[in-house]
Amino acid sequence: MGKITIHDIAKKLNTTAATVSRALNDNKSISIKMKEKVAIAAKEMGYERNVLASNLRKGKTNIIGVIVPYADRSLFASVIRSLEEKVQEHGMNIMISQSHDSYEKELRCVETLLQAQVSTIVMSHSKGDNPKDHLKRIIDGGTSLILFDRPVEEIKTHSVTVNDYDGAYKAVTHLIEMGYQRIAHFIMDKNTPLYKERYRGYKRALKDNNLVLDPSLVIEVATKIADGAVAAEALMQLEQTPDAIFSSSDFAALGAMNYLIEKGIEVPSEFGIIGFSNEPFTNYVTPSLSTIDQKTKLMGETIAHFILNKKDNKAEIKQFQSVSLTPQLLIRNSSNRKQNLKE
Template structure:
């Protein structure tokens, strides 16, 4: 059975016995249209279940009032909080967002960029997937004059504005804290992917060891996708070493929680025998037993700043502003999983 025909401004005009152009102006809050007419048009639009055609509107006036947001996954507290911050700013300016997930899949990311461009979004805000090492698809919005801003997982291969946390400093602070707690053989869970955040966290780990006179040992650096199951496998691998670590710093909270599960199953005391620290301040870190030391990335603030930067570029046509890199300072949150020494 055929569906009902789509309601257009012509149906509203016919119902109110006015012209379609008057309906269009009323819906766009044109000051030339009286408040009485605007209210009548809005009431009729609601009664008829009128849905505006944003693509058609974008073709007419060059603006869709929609921003595309690409995240690796929306079910992580960090990305959900960043999106919330972006929406707070966007909604105040009468903009809506389309949230897309790449699932760290390069092909999916490419397809998403194309889909958002086809949908005539006014701009794109994105966090690059772990498996992305070719960024040509991110050049397409720029070639079309559409603003692009990256956050968290970024790349210097593109001349775009970025908002990031100081991942290097966050990692350095974690290792410094572990050393102050008496740890001397500190392992690190990292990612093999060429993503800036993990490279910077590894660099912070390495430099902190060096600055405090501790050797860098390749066997203590375990590469994985940093999911819960990866943390479990990585911890099992470390426990097979003849000389076991006395601390683990994971570049993600999920990896650290996987490690914690293994240590508890083996009845290895945390932090007395092996201290644990993560990165990201996921909500579960404050409920684990022991609670997990981690790094707060101020995700909500990151989202708001990213949106503000985006709208700066959008208002300027993205031609007058030089790409900017905003670096937020992280905060080390010390909890029970690393506290060997009294505060």
């Protein structure tokens, strides 16, 4: 018995499709008796609403489009997971699209998702300083836009980010509290706001603790283990070597740490290291790597909150909110000198 439609139900009940539709949607102008009859008949006949038809008529779907650089990066995977968990309870679906950190692909992703008529686009936009026209087009077309992870200042819309400045500040302050004096910094891409913010937190923490910023200790490094090792080597070549590193990337931090250990430098007693992102491996390496947790689960939940609120409360649509989550310092062995001394 292929597809049962509301017309079939109407025929069986000697009424019309309009009434059945209204009954199924719990419309107030339908009597309770009729609603019951329809509900029973629908169940009996195994009716299932054709979502496509419904959405076509209503001009909206309940699909949320998500654009991320790569779906398997731990931050994005985690956000996708918690977002999906929250919205699926409300009958919404998640559609994934990957931008590979490329502007061109991001444009394609937006196009695809708009074509699919998603009701909301949730995205972490690709790196670089590209035009934001496509973001405006999303909003102008009536689709709501929620940016996360990487904020875009030029666009007025909802956003959920982590306070990178605060995370960096906490990390560096922690190193200073542990007694490290010359703290180097690995910055990834100087043009990306996110890294700029972390750099700002680094500088501020130094200043607040009366430490001078030595530009030779700030190195541009790629988010790779090998590059972290190279950078560490460069640092140790300096006349005045550092005694700690705050790396904006866990991977680079690990590379540096392994290099130092190999060179006989003890971590954390001689040298402190802290990364950023709380990548899954950081807790398992030796010594375990201190890092900044970005609250990815909360991030997904906050995004979901925006979406669900918008659904209920239309008044809120116009006020765009930017939530900046407070990251968490995870003190592990790579920087925990005091504890080690105690032992």
